Amino acid sequence: TLDSLFSVNTDYSFEVIIINDGSSDDCCDFLTTYNHANQVKLFETDGIGAASARNLGAAKASGEFLIFCDAHLQFEDLWIDHIVEPLLTGKSDAVTPAIASFGNSDFIG
16 A cells, blocks of 8 residues: 555655554564655554544644545555645535455446
């Protein structure tokens, strides 16, 4: 997910906040040597649940807009720009992206 995120083009700067909600599989250890570690903030919790983890991430964010993402995502160029544009132009107060399956491009959620 992070490799995809940092590989796409955008006209906006962004930060990544990761909440490791009590996992014990060392899933975030790679962040210590990750190429974009300076743009990633990691917070460890003891199993507070998805909603509370999102709230914690929002509280730690410093940006004007919040985009919530889960793991196992791939991004397209300018996806951030396309999400932010309706907010900046006043067309919408909230935006959500379409989600599709990696293995079945006809399956869109």
